[in-house]
Amino acid sequence: MQQRRTTAGRTVRPASRVHARLAAAIGELILNGTYPPGSLLPNEAEWGRRFNASRTAVREAIKTLNGKGLLVSRPKIGSRVEPRERWNVLDRDVLAWHRAAMDEATFLRSLQEVRRILEPGVAVLAAARRSASQLQALESALAAMRSAPSPSEMVKADVEFHLRLLAAANNELLAPFAIIIEQALAAMFDYTTRHTAHPEVVLPLHTHVVKAIAAQSQERARQAMTALLDDTDAILAGQRGARPRA
Amino acid sequence: MQQRRTTAGRTVRPASRVHARLAAAIGELILNGTYPPGSLLPNEAEWGRRFNASRTAVREAIKTLNGKGLLVSRPKIGSRVEPRERWNVLDRDVLAWHRAAMDEATFLRSLQEVRRILEPGVAVLAAARRSASQLQALESALAAMRSAPSPSEMVKADVEFHLRLLAAANNELLAPFAIIIEQALAAMFDYTTRHTAHPEVVLPLHTHVVKAIAAQSQERARQAMTALLDDTDAILAGQRGARPRA
DNA sequence: GGGCGTAGTTTTGTAGGATAATTGTGCGGA
DNA sequence: TCCGCACAATTATCCTACAAAACTACGCCC
Structure with missing residues (x-):
């Protein structure tokens, strides 16, 4: 010092x-x-x-x-x-210290588990209650994903997409989960190179979610989001050729 | 001062x-x-x-x-x-200040919404991963609900039940939700006298959840928890004769 | 000899004053 | 017009002295 x-x-x-x-x-x-x-x-x-x-x-x-x-x-x-x-494990700092203190793969699995519980429900709420401008925000995030020039830009747009979905649920008690989504996607990006390398699969999955929410169909929104998370899980489980960087 | x-x-x-x-x-x-x-x-x-x-x-x-x-x-x-x-809205203090600052009914609805998203997923995880001792803890909480001598004791046991269920999910990132469950049940108790006055409905619903988790049946656990939350929602919606206390 | 009250001790809580660091603002000059 | 520098306002840090709280232990009284 x-x-x-x-x-x-x-x-x-x-x-x-x-x-x-x-x-x-x-x-x-x-x-x-x-x-x-x-x-x-x-x-x-x-x-x-x-x-x-x-x-x-x-x-x-x-x-x-x-x-x-x-x-x-x-x-x-x-x-x-x-x-x-x-402990406020959803606090930005606490989560960061947490990540520093535990095994990367375990940390990522915990995060992903919470997303699996949460995001389908969030999609349902969003389908029921999104405003027109919130839908538009979602669509523009999707467009940004489509036209992302690099993998890191793609992840950034991906995070943005999920955050806007969370916002569209219009329940502020859900706000703390933003940090989980950010950390989960960032950790995915660090952990697997494969994650961002298959827009041909990811983009349609996201598109389905947006369509369901545009149509205000709660059940379809849930299914679409579940399918999206299934894909992420598959990568984590290494079944789609994910290769840890390290 | x-x-x-x-x-x-x-x-x-x-x-x-x-x-x-x-x-x-x-x-x-x-x-x-x-x-x-x-x-x-x-x-x-x-x-x-x-x-x-x-x-x-x-x-x-x-x-x-x-x-x-x-x-x-x-x-x-x-x-x-x-x-x-x-904001860390899931922080104990912040949530308390939040409650003090907003309309009671709105506050309660927000809480209940989060429970609806979360607890079915928690039940699924618990069914998949609960240890023998966690199951036992769940059963003893249920027993405490059954033999509760007063409404307030009943609520206390009810809170305990849901907290133990959360613990049985074995994912520590879910821990912050404990506060939501506590506050939601406490607020329910304040807001409707009816809530604790129908053990004949509530007890079987809780029992179904325990049975599903004992049998490690994830889908039944989800359905049982959803049914339980449906009942709570019905009370909140005033369809089962809830009367606000003023 | 035992129990209870009380003084002692340790640690956090509060006070208040002094100086350093940081950064927005406005003025002056190029 | 724009850039840089001095100024000012505010937080950041440090220090020292007490106050309050709670565990410890001792001694007094029964």
């Missing part, structure tokens, strides 16, 4: 979001099991020594983790790691 | 989690639209004046909200409210 001297001679550190780095560092230690649920974290002074930061910065980092449900702090006791079911 | 004097004569407030109260107060102001997404919050000194708290406490409160995705703070700019899709 770089330091420098002021004119007054006091040793200070640049004020560049120390607490954010602390929060990330401590968060990863919790996610990777160094401090399991129920265990007690070192006290604030100790963290300060370990990371060469002031107690104030440590406290703010801990408050951030507090807000994410990873910790509870009490006087005289210290900060205790909460049970996993209290 | 109560104050008192120390021997030194300085005016202080009891150190009883001021930052938590501040976080709740500011959180509610955001949720209820006083500070809409994209808007700028008053600066830290102003909050301090308004709530008669030190800047330290204000900062910790803001860091908590930061952790929940409601805010981002940057030097010179201040704290800006994030767009809604970044």
Whole structure:
């Protein structure tokens, strides 16, 4: 951690979001099991020594983790790691630390499982309630997928498509799942080269979904989305020639 | 905000989690639209004046909200409210503030919608993967529902049942939904007196779910859970004589 | 000797003041 | 007109001192 001297001679550190780095560092230690649920974290002074930061910065980092449900702090006791079911695993940061802490394939499978549960239902809601402009947004995302010049552009448009579908469901309690879709598709892209390399299959599947939603047919929307996810699952299972990069 | 004097004569407030109260107060102001997404919050000194708290406490409160995705703070700019899709609406506190800020019936409908999407899929996963002890936990929760001496005990056991079902799905990314189930059932209990007053219907529906999961039949589990949710929906729709409590 | 109350100790919670870093804004000059 | 620089406002960090809370342990009283 770089330091420098002021004119007054006091040793200070640049004020560049120390607490954010602390929060990330401590968060990863919790996610990777160094401090399991129920265990007690070192006290604030100790963290300060370990990371060469002031107690104030440590406290703010801990408050951030507090807000994410990873910790509870009490006087005289210290900060205790909460049970996993209290964690906000759908939080952007928490999910990122999670990903860093676990096996890539397992992580991806968990994400995909949630998508399988969720997205057919989302498609049904979207079919029932999408507005005209939401339908249009969906169609333009599909068009972007069609004309994507590169695989990475294709993935980007793909993410956009699914996010807009989620938005079209018009239930804001579903919003946190956006992060799952983003991470799942990004992880797919990292994990298999094959994923983006078969637009001839993916594009018709997406088109079916849009058509069903345009027609406001809930059952067809569900089936189309299920078929789409079946395809993704097949890739993950390695049955369509997926090859892990690494 | 109560104050008192120390021997030194300085005016202080009891150190009883001021930052938590501040976080709740500011959180509610955001949720209820006083500070809409994209808007700028008053600066830290102003909050301090308004709530008669030190800047330290204000900062910790803001860091908590930061952790929940409601805010981002940057030097010179201040704290800006994030767009809604970044909010951790599944966070315990955020959901509570949410509930306080919106119409009870609408809130309940949103929750119930998510349950409809989710729980059939959860039942499928549980049927496929539940361990013997998880099945046993499910059965004992059902037994507790059967022998519940009062409506409120019944609801408690009901919540427990659904939480254990969620746990039996063995996918920790689903954990955040626990809060939705808890809130939905609690809100139902507040909103309709009828909900807990028909064990003769509810108990068999739950029993079917357990039987399907015991038999590891995924399709039956899905259907049983769907039937259970249909019943809840009917109550919400007022078709089974639900009467709002006022 | 045992139980209960109380003082002590440790740790987080709050306060307040000082300095550094960051970035929008406006002014001036090329 | 546009670019760059000084300025100002605000958060970021640090420090120190106390206050509050809760576990510990001791001692007093019965």
